[in-house]
Amino acid sequence: MKFKLALILASVLFLCSCDSYKDVPYFQDLDRNSVIQENIKNFSTYTIQPSDILGIYISDAKNKEAAEAFVPSMNRLNGNMMDASTNNPIIGYLVDEKGNISMPLLGILKVQGYTIAEVRDQLLKLLPQYLASPIVNVRITNFKISVMGDVLRPDTYSFQTDQVTLAQALTAAGDLNITAKRTNVLLIREVDGKRQFIPIDLTSKKIFESPYFYLKNNDVIYVDPDRTKFANVDRGYRNVSIIIGVASVLAVIASVYVSSRK
Numbered sequence: 001m002k003f004k005l006a007l008i009l010a011s012v013l014f015l016c017s018c019d020s021y022k023d024v025p026y027f028q029d030l031d032r033n034s035v036i037q038e039n040i041k042n043f044s045t046y047t048i049q050p051s052d053i054l055g056i057y058i059s060d061a062k063n064k065e066a067a068e069a070f071v072p073s074m075n076r077l078n079g080n081m082m083d084a085s086t087n088n089p090i091i092g093y094l095v096d097e098k099g100n101i102s103m104p105l106l107g108i109l110k111v112q113g114y115t116i117a118e119v120r121d122q123l124l125k126l127l128p129q130y131l132a133s134p135i136v137n138v139r140i141t142n143f144k145i146s147v148m149g150d151v152l153r154p155d156t157y158s159f160q161t162d163q164v165t166l167a168q169a170l171t172a173a174g175d176l177n178i179t180a181k182r183t184n185v186l187l188i189r190e191v192d193g194k195r196q197f198i199p200i201d202l203t204s205k206k207i208f209e210s211p212y213f214y215l216k217n218n219d220v221i222y223v224d225p226d227r228t229k230f231a232n233v234d235r236g237y238r239n240v241s242i243i244i245g246v247a248s249v250l251a252v253i254a255s256v257y258v259s260s261r262k
Contacts, residue, residue, distance in 0.1 A: 023183055023203060030205040042211050045115045046162040048140070049191075050099055052217055053092040054111070055141040058123070061133035069104045069130075092141045105130055116140070116162065145215055147173035149223035150180035164215045166200065166207065170223075176202075181224040187212055188220040 022028075030036070048054070058070035093101040099112020106126055111119050120138045127134035145164060146156040152174025159168075166187070176182060187198040189212075198212050207213055 023181075024178065026182065026202050027205040027207075028203045038208075042209055043163075043214055044211075045117075046140075046216065047113050047115055048095060048099075048111045048119065049217065050095050050097050050112060051142075052095045052140050053142040054095065054101060054119070055092045055139050056103070056119075056123070057135075057137040058127065058131075059135045060131040061135055063132060066131050067134075140217065143217045145169045145172075146218075146220045147223070148220065150177045150225035151175065151223050152177060162217070166213050166215060166221070169215060169219075169221060173221075176223055177225075179225050181226050184224055186222040186224070187215075188222065189216060190218065191216075 056070070058067050060067045093103065095101055095111055099110055100108050101111055102108050106123075109119075109122065109126075111122075114122070116138050120136050123136045123138070124134060127136070139160075140162050142158070143160075143162050143164065144156050144158045147169055148154045151170065154173060157169065157172045170176065182202040185200045185202055187196075187200055189196045189198065200207060200210070200212065
């Protein structure tokens with residue numbers, strides 16, 4: 001009888017563990033027995049938005065001194081160009097709420113909705129009136145993604161590129177904890193004054209085809225913990241409460257005992 005009960009208990013525990021594990025692996029509907037190749041159809045070049053900071057490097061192939069008026073854009077906040085920490089960003093040009101930047105000599109330029117390449121081309125057309133052989137490089141200096149919730153290292157992460165994927169952001173945060181819900185990750189995005197809440201299922205390879213696989217500046221990723229983590233934390237708090245309660249009772253008993261001996 002005892003053997004049967006033990007067998008039933010073991011079976012239940014095994015089934016429970018299998019049920020929990022099935023939601024852990026990523027991309028479960030991907031055939032891993034052969035090499036699969038597919039065209040990337042969901043990538044779109046990043047377009048500049050308000051609050052982006054553009055690092056614009058302008059020089060002249062023949063006369064570097066002529067481009068000095070544009071150099072301050074690439075200076076860093078504390079003046080130390082060797083300090084590339086997140087607390088010392090490149091000053092750059094802030095895109096205002098109207099989608100414009102203001103540059104020396106060139107004045108106000110509309111950049112919202114343009115790609116990095118388009119802004120560079122626009123500058124190359126305007127600069128010949130000041131520079132004989134202009135050289136222009138443009139990039140976003142404040143591209144950042146916030147990852148919060150049940151990951152190893154929740155934080156806000158800065159990237160040196162505007163082509164950041166969901167997988168790269170989660171990897172930067174140390175990946176999801178084993179207790180995280182992979183079937184309902186939440187992407188929070190603000191576009192044109194509206195906030196979007198987008199559910200994402202990491203257990204399906206369809207995420208690679210999603211228009212949200214490629215992230216945008218200031219996106220927020222929230223990873224929900226499952227009930228296992230809550231149960232473990234709750235159990236820990238309960239155990240601590242019990243220990244504190246027992247210690248308090250023992251302290252009272254000890255106090256009463258010492259008083260009675262006097």
